[in-house]
Amino acid sequence: MKKTLTFFHTFQTLMTTGKTPYIFTSVYLVLTTLLVYIFPQQQFFFLLFLVSAWFIYSLPMSRNFKLGLGIVVALFIVPVLGVRNIFYFEVIFQICIFAALALGLNIVVGFTGLLNLGYVAFYAVGAYLWAFFGSQQAYLLHVIPGTAPANTPFLLPPDAFYLFIPLGMIAAAVVGVLLGLPVLRVRGDYLAIVTLGFGEVIRVLANNLDKPVNLTNGPQGITPIQRPTLPQPVMDGINAMLYPLIGRYATLDEFYNMFFYVIALVIIIVIIAVIIRLDDSKIGRAWAAIREDELAAAAMGINVVNYKLLAFAVGAACAGTMGVLLAASRTFISPESFSFMQSIGVLSMVILGGLGSIPGVILGAAVVVVLNLQILQGLSLWLSSLRQSGGVIPVINFAWSSLSNQLDPAQYQRMIFGLILILMMIYRQEGLIPAKRRMRGLEQPVIEDENATPQGDKPEANHGAA
Amino acid sequence: MLAFIIGSGTVLSLIIVVLAFLLRGSPIDQAAVAKNGTDIMRYTVDNLPQVLIDGVTLGFVYATIALGYTMVYGVLEFINFAHSEIFAIGAFVGVEFLIALNNAGVLAGASVLASYGWMVVAILAAMAASGLVAVTVERIAYRPLRNAPRLVPLISAIGVSFFLQDAIRLVESLTTGEFHRIIPSFGNFDDRIPLFNAMIGVFPIKIDMGVKSLWVIVAAVLMLLALNYIVNLTKLGKAIRSVAQNQPVSSLMGINVNQIISLTFFIGGSLGGAAGVLYALKFTRIDPYVGFFPGLKAFTAAVVGGIGNLTGALLGGIVLGMLETFAGAYLSLFTMGAAGAEYKDILAFAILILVLIFRPSGLLGEQVGQKA
Numbered sequence: 007m008k009k010t011l012t013f014f015h016t017f018q019t020l021m022t023t024g025k026t027p028y029i030f031t032s033v034y035l036v037l038t039t040l041l042v043y044i045f046p047q048q049q050f051f052f053l054l055f056l057v058s059a060w061f062i063y064s065l066p067m068s069r070n071f072k073l074g075l076g077i078v079v080a081l082f083i084v085p086v087l088g089v090r091n092i093f094y095f096e097v098i099f100q101i102c103i104f105a106a107l108a109l110g111l112n113i114v115v116g117f118t119g120l121l122n123l124g125y126v127a128f129y130a131v132g133a134y135l136w137a138f139f140g141s142q143q144a145y146l147l148h149v150i151p152g153t154a155p156a157n158t159p160f161l162l163p164p165d166a167f168y169l170f171i172p173l174g175m176i177a178a179a180v181v182g183v184l185l186g187l188p189v190l191r192v193r194g195d196y197l198a199i200v201t202l203g204f205g206e207v208i209r210v211l212a213n214n215l216d217k218p219v220n221l222t223n224g225p226q227g228i229t230p231i232q233r234p235t236l237p238q239p240v241m242d243g244i245n246a247m248l249y250p251l252i253g254r255y256a257t258l259d260e261f262y263n264m265f266f267y268v269i270a271l272v273i274i275i276v277i278i279a280v281i282i283r284l285d286d287s288k289i290g291r292a293w294a295a296i297r298e299d300e301l302a303a304a305a306m307g308i309n310v311v312n313y314k315l316l317a318f319a320v321g322a323a324c325a326g327t328m329g330v331l332l333a334a335s336r337t338f339i340s341p342e343s344f345s346f347m348q349s350i351g352v353l354s355m356v357i358l359g360g361l362g363s364i365p366g367v368i369l370g371a372a373v374v375v376v377l378n379l380q381i382l383q384g385l386s387l388w389l390s391s392l393r394q395s396g397g398v399i400p401v402i403n404f405a406w407s408s409l410s411n412q413l414d415p416a417q418y419q420r421m422i423f424g425l426i427l428i429l430m431m432i433y434r435q436e437g438l439i440p441a442k443r444r445m446r447g448l449e450q451p452v453i454e455d456e457n458a459t460p461q462g463d464k465p466e467a468n469h470g471a472a
Numbered sequence: 473m474l475a476f477i478i479g480s481g482t483v484l485s486l487i488i489v490v491l492a493f494l495l496r497g498s499p500i501d502q503a504a505v506a507k508n509g510t511d512i513m514r515y516t517v518d519n520l521p522q523v524l525i526d527g528v529t530l531g532f533v534y535a536t537i538a539l540g541y542t543m544v545y546g547v548l549e550f551i552n553f554a555h556s557e558i559f560a561i562g563a564f565v566g567v568e569f570l571i572a573l574n575n576a577g578v579l580a581g582a583s584v585l586a587s588y589g590w591m592v593v594a595i596l597a598a599m600a601a602s603g604l605v606a607v608t609v610e611r612i613a614y615r616p617l618r619n620a621p622r623l624v625p626l627i628s629a630i631g632v633s634f635f636l637q638d639a640i641r642l643v644e645s646l647t648t649g650e651f652h653r654i655i656p657s658f659g660n661f662d663d664r665i666p667l668f669n670a671m672i673g674v675f676p677i678k679i680d681m682g683v684k685s686l687w688v689i690v691a692a693v694l695m696l697l698a699l700n701y702i703v704n705l706t707k708l709g710k711a712i713r714s715v716a717q718n719q720p721v722s723s724l725m726g727i728n729v730n731q732i733i734s735l736t737f738f739i740g741g742s743l744g745g746a747a748g749v750l751y752a753l754k755f756t757r758i759d760p761y762v763g764f765f766p767g768l769k770a771f772t773a774a775v776v777g778g779i780g781n782l783t784g785a786l787l788g789g790i791v792l793g794m795l796e797t798f799a800g801a802y803l804s805l806f807t808m809g810a811a812g813a814e815y816k817d818i819l820a821f822a823i824l825i826l827v828l829i830f831r832p833s834g835l836l837g838e839q840v841g842q843k844a
Contacts, residue, residue: 121623195623200824203821211818214814354631412646418638421639431620431625
């Protein structure tokens with residue numbers, strides 16, 4: 007045992023000193039990229055490739071090298087691999103969407119300490135906003151769902167999408183403030199239930215607002231929703247680059263995948279930048295103060311209600327923006343996409359990654375999405391192939407074919423979310439990557455800190471002094 | 473209590489009848505005539521007795537679930553989010569038990585009395601199972617977090633709730649191949665008892681009540697009486713109330729606090745389990761996610777009545793059951809189909825928000841502190 011530990015320690019020092027991390031990361035990246043490129047159907051290699059992002063983030067390398075590598079991966083390698091296997095684009099796009107949602111929810115739950123269980127409601131607001139204005143729905147207000155006449159015109163030109171990204175953001179923020187005004191006076195655990203109720207209200211409305219006026223097309227959902235037009239010269243340019251790499255031209259759908267992926271990436275970078283700035287400002291410290299002790303914060307002159315409203319609005323804005331993007335990229339939305347389960351899914355990403363930690367929640371989003379899309383579905387496929395293979399487990403003499411068809415891991419997302427929440431709460435409340443600003447509320451009593459070594463860094467002290 | 477039920481029922485009925493009276497001759501009335509063949513006044517009055525009975529039945533189901541929330545909240549100040557799944561587990565245990573009996577041929581020729589006896593056994597089995605699950609959940613997922621900040625056990629409870637939903641589904645689908653179950657029809661549970669049949673003025677009024685509804689109400693009332701006896705008149709109840717007031721002092725007085733908390737979870741959970749069987753009896757069909765809405769509404773009921781207060785939970789349950797049934801029956805009629813019965817689910821949340829804003833302590837609750 008001790009020997010393994012020493013070995014691990016040597017390995018760790020080796021990995022964190024000198025040129026080794028540079029060489030290791032580059033070699034790892036090149037190797038996994040080649041593996042995915044050569045075997046596009048092997049999902050395991052894609053998982054290995056995704057891990058390279060973690061190395062780029064965590065190993066000690068110069069900032070510029072990390073940035074350069076990140077840009078190469080994001081703008082060059084991912085699109086090529088995504089064209090090799092379109093499923094990988096879906097995984098990465100969903101990671102982006104949920105990372106943005108988790109970042110937004112993190113403001114509300116992680117920074118301000120308000121448990122919001124109806125977060126996808128804001129996502130729905132953004133999505134339905136573009137779905138309504140970017141489809142034919144405005145001309146179908148008095149038409150029963152499912153009986154839309156052919157060649158109904160679209161209300162707006164497809165490029166209005168760009169306008170609706172900020173509009174979706176504003177609309178969701180307004181809804182967040184309108185919800186927050188009456189609700190934020192309620193105490194912490196009640197707030198959770200009330201926001202849960204609000205999330206359900208939005209879903210029920212989306213389901214039932216096909217009468218008296220057909221706004222949402224009811225449970226059938228709205229389709230087709232327009233996508234912005236892509237400029238032909240840019241597509242030609244990319245094709246000229248892609249052709250030698252993949253041996254064919256990319257299809258229009260693949261271009262749309264790339265397009266929405268890049269937009270999602272840009273939005274996430276903007277969100278991260280805004281959140282980092284907010285967190286380091288007076289506002290971020292006010293949020294942290296409210297989270298740690300609301301009464302004390304109010305006594306220090308912080309306008310508790312206003313700052314809570316701001317947190318709600320900023321969090322909602324993130325979700326609203328992503329909602330617009332979702333509606334455009336899917337060209338179809340229905341109330342099912344905005345269920346309570348989705349809210350809990352986003353919450354489990356935030357909890358898994360670490361409340362209040364920006365890299366943490368992105369990691370959480372990636373892990374949960376990969377778990378749902380790749381690992382669970384992979385298990386399902388594996389089990390069904392075992393069933394068909396007619397094999398038998400030798401010792402207990404159990405025929406795979408007698409395994410129930412109902413045992414389909416892809417159907418058990420709730421169980422995964424539930425397990426994440428329970429296990430993280432019991433064993434690691436600070437998450438996989440704990441936040442830099444320590445959450446006193448989630449830790450053992452402060453008395454233990456006095457025994458800690460004096461030179462141990464206490465980030466909260468810096469913030470307290472500022 | 474009885475006065476409250478009659479009072480709230482009367483007030484709601486009066487409101488509805490007055491509304492119907494005011495709307496005579498309006499376009500809404502004409503739409504109702506076109507749809508039902510009777511004018512709005514007549515339709516309203518004809519349906520009223522049935523709606524009232526359904527409302528009270530549903531109200532007692534909610535009240536029984538709400539007691540589980542309110543007992544745990546009273547002792548630990550913590551929303552047991554997983555209570556709705558404890559309820560679902562009770563429903564499944566009871567229904568599976570009855571299905572097994574039915575398959576064994578026990579229920580087919582059973583006399584009325586015997587079928588009632590089996591129903592009681594099913595409810596008791598569900599109570600035992602739900603109570604045990606509730607205690608286990610407390611032991612595993614809540615007790616390690618008892619001294620943590622408030623949101624931590626709540627998040628853990630949400631996790632338990634989601635985990636249990638899929639756990640029920642997994643067990644059900646592996647053992648039976650499907651996860652929707654339907655309670656077998658046996659005994660005279662599908663019969664209706666005529667209560668009143670006469671002419672009042674020109675209106676022929678006919679009121680009857682399903683045996684199921686009667687069962688739900690009687691069983692719920694019996695359990696509430698038993699709970700009242702335990703909490704208020706036994707030594708055990710005294711210990712529970714003591715722990716609710718002050719844990720350290722209770723333990724100084726020689727009360728085993730952990731044991732009492734486990735017991736509270738057992739009592740609350742078993743009430744939830746019994747409510748599950750009653751719910752299955754009334755609505756026939758259950759699935760692993762069946763607990764979600766009743767759980768939320770029962771929680772709302774607990775808040776409306778004043779969380780932590782047992783009588784309050786009962787009153788809140790009745791109010792919510794009544795309002796929901798009235799909304800389900802009349803909303804569509806009074807809005808010409810614009811707002812259908814689907815909106816009755818929203819009603820509970822609207823009430824919850826209004827109560828929390830204007831009277832956070834609920835109908836009967838004590839004032840709660842500001843500190844979260």
